[in-house]
Amino acid sequence: MNQARQIEGHLYLEDLRVGQRFSSGVFRMDESRIKAFAAEFDPQPFHLDETAAQASVFRGLAASGWHTAAVAMRLLVDGLPFAHGIIGVGGEIAWPRPTRPGDTLHVESEIMEIVPSRSKPNQAFVTVKNTMLNQSGEPVYVFTAKLLAFKRAGGKIE
Amino acid sequence: MNQARQIEGHLYLEDLRVGQRFSSGVFRMDESRIKAFAAEFDPQPFHLDETAAQASVFRGLAASGWHTAAVAMRLLVDGLPFAHGIIGVGGEIAWPRPTRPGDTLHVESEIMEIVPSRSKPNQAFVTVKNTMLNQSGEPVYVFTAKLLAFKRAGGKIE
Numbered sequence: 001m002n003q004a005r006q007i008e009g010h011l012y013l014e015d016l017r018v019g020q021r022f023s024s025g026v027f028r029m030d031e032s033r034i035k036a037f038a039a040e041f042d043p044q045p046f047h048l049d050e051t052a053a054q055a056s057v058f059r060g061l062a063a064s065g066w067h068t069a070a071v072a073m074r075l076l077v078d079g080l081p082f083a084h085g086i087i088g089v090g091g092e093i094a095w096p097r098p099t100r101p102g103d104t105l106h107v108e109s110e111i112m113e114i115v116p117s118r119s120k121p122n123q124a125f126v127t128v129k130n131t132m133l134n135q136s137g138e139p140v141y142v143f144t145a146k147l148l149a150f151k152r153a154g155g156k157i158e
Numbered sequence: 159m160n161q162a163r164q165i166e167g168h169l170y171l172e173d174l175r176v177g178q179r180f181s182s183g184v185f186r187m188d189e190s191r192i193k194a195f196a197a198e199f200d201p202q203p204f205h206l207d208e209t210a211a212q213a214s215v216f217r218g219l220a221a222s223g224w225h226t227a228a229v230a231m232r233l234l235v236d237g238l239p240f241a242h243g244i245i246g247v248g249g250e251i252a253w254p255r256p257t258r259p260g261d262t263l264h265v266e267s268e269i270m271e272i273v274p275s276r277s278k279p280n281q282a283f284v285t286v287k288n289t290m291l292n293q294s295g296e297p298v299y300v301f302t303a304k305l306l307a308f309k310r311a312g313g314k315i316e
Contacts, residue, residue, distance in 0.1 A: 041228035043235060044243045057245060057306065065246055066228045070199035073224050077201060085202040087215060088223055090300075094248030142248075148215065 010083045012152035013124050016111055024079030024107040027071050029063055031101035037067040062098035068105075068141045069093065072132045075107045080128065084150050089125065091145040097138060104135045112144070122151040168241045170310035171282050174269055182237030182265040185229050187221055189259035195225040220256035226263075226299045227251065230290045233265045238286065242308050247283065249303040255296060262293045270302070280309040 038047030042064035045052030053061040076086055099105065113127040126149045132141040196205030200222035203210030211219040234244055257263065271285040284307045290299040 037228075041232045043232075046243065056242070064228075064231070066224065066231050070195075070222075070224045070228065073222070074199045074201075084214070085204065088253065090250065090252030092248065092250050095246065 011081050011149075012083045013114075013122075013126075013149045014152055016114060016126060016149055018111050018114060020111045022080050022109040024075035024109070026104050026106045027075055029067075029071070029099055029101055029103045029105065031061070034061065034063045034067060034101055037070075038064050041066055058098050060098075061101060063100070065093075065095045065141070068095065068099045068132065069143065071099075071105060072107055072130060072141055072143060075105070075132075076109070076130060079107055080109050080130075082126075082147065082149055083152070084148075087148040089146045089148065091127075091143055093144075094142045095140065096142065097140050099134070099140045103140070105132050105140065107132045114149075122153075124149050124151075169239050169307075170241045171272075171280075171284075171307045172310055174272060174284060174307055176269050176272060178269045180238050180267040182233035182267070184262050184264045185233055187225075187229070187257055187259055187261045187263065189219070192219065192221045192225060192257075192259055195228075196222050199224055216256050218256075219259060221258070223251075223253045223299070226253065226257045226290065227301065229257075229263060230265050230288060230299055230301060233263070233290075234267070234288060237265055238267050238288075240284075240305065240307055241310070242306075245306040247304045247306065249285075249301055251302075252300045253298065254300065255298050257292070257298045261298070263290050263298065265290045272307075280311075282307050282309075 035048055046056035046058045046062055047064050050061050080086055107130050109128050109130045111126060112129050115125045117123040126147045128145050128147055130143045131139050134140050193206055204214035204216045204220055205222050208219050238244055265288050267286050267288045269284060270287050273283045275281040284305045286303050286305055288301045289297050292298050
């Protein structure tokens with residue numbers, strides 16, 4: 001499998017292997033968008049107001065963890081080119097440190113496990129560890145995702 | 159502890175116990191907002207286009223799982239009234255079924271475990287299982303969250 005095909009975005013189950021790695025593009029966190037997202041979904045003072053945030057455990061304005069997670073998804077949609085898209089069943093998440101205004105973020109992904117579906121022979125569950133890093137190389141978000149992947153042959157979606 | 163105090167939103171560590179339950183308000187998923195969220199953070203056809211969604215595993219337009227997660231957070235900000243806010247370290251997430259346009263959602267929360275912090279005596283990690291249900295009582299999202307809680311006495315935030 002060549003790199004170009006990865007970028008084209010049609011990786012079927014037959015193309016995936018444990019240990020395979022992917023790297024996303026870069027996203028810059030914008031302060032006004034941090035506040036707008038928080039106002040809609042996570043209206044807590046440390047996501048909305050610099051002064052309040054200084055007095056909180058975050059010690060300064062921090063993006064909602066769900067904004068960080070949503071930005072990671074945006075990066076993965078282009079950066080993790082599974083055929084039929086990125087369809088997550090669930091997973092584990094962690095926010096080891098805050099995401100700040102001006103941070104430039106990218107996601108490094110690695111396939112950890114591939115488990116065939118018992119009920120649907122053309123599918124498998126693929127565990128992918130996605131680590132989002134800031135411009136200093138510090139992890140800000142880790143999403144160990146259980147994703148669906150599909151075989152190329154018999155590509156009927158059940 | 160009386161119910162009014164819960165609603166006022168200042169539950170300290172001393173007020174929390176394993177088995178304690180909370181119920182959020184209700185949120186209605188709007189189709190145009192589903193598509194706008196997806197366009198910004200999760201631009202995959204099954205979140206953007208009804209026809210494409212019908213041909214996908216979702217069998218119809220489905221909200222991004224991150225939109226669902228963000229809406230759950232919005233409900234928890236009012237529905238889970240921890241003092242100093244809802245500060246998540248991480249947790250496990252699952253999306254057992256899609257969220258659809260017009261769904262009316264609420265979150266049921268239960269405290270599963272309370273573990274004192276080893277390094278910070280005025281803090282504890284509180285595991286809360288949050289289950290989001292649709293209007294038919296079906297779970298659409300489960301977030302088993304590890305949250306920070308703070309003691310009332312010695313309320314210095316470290």
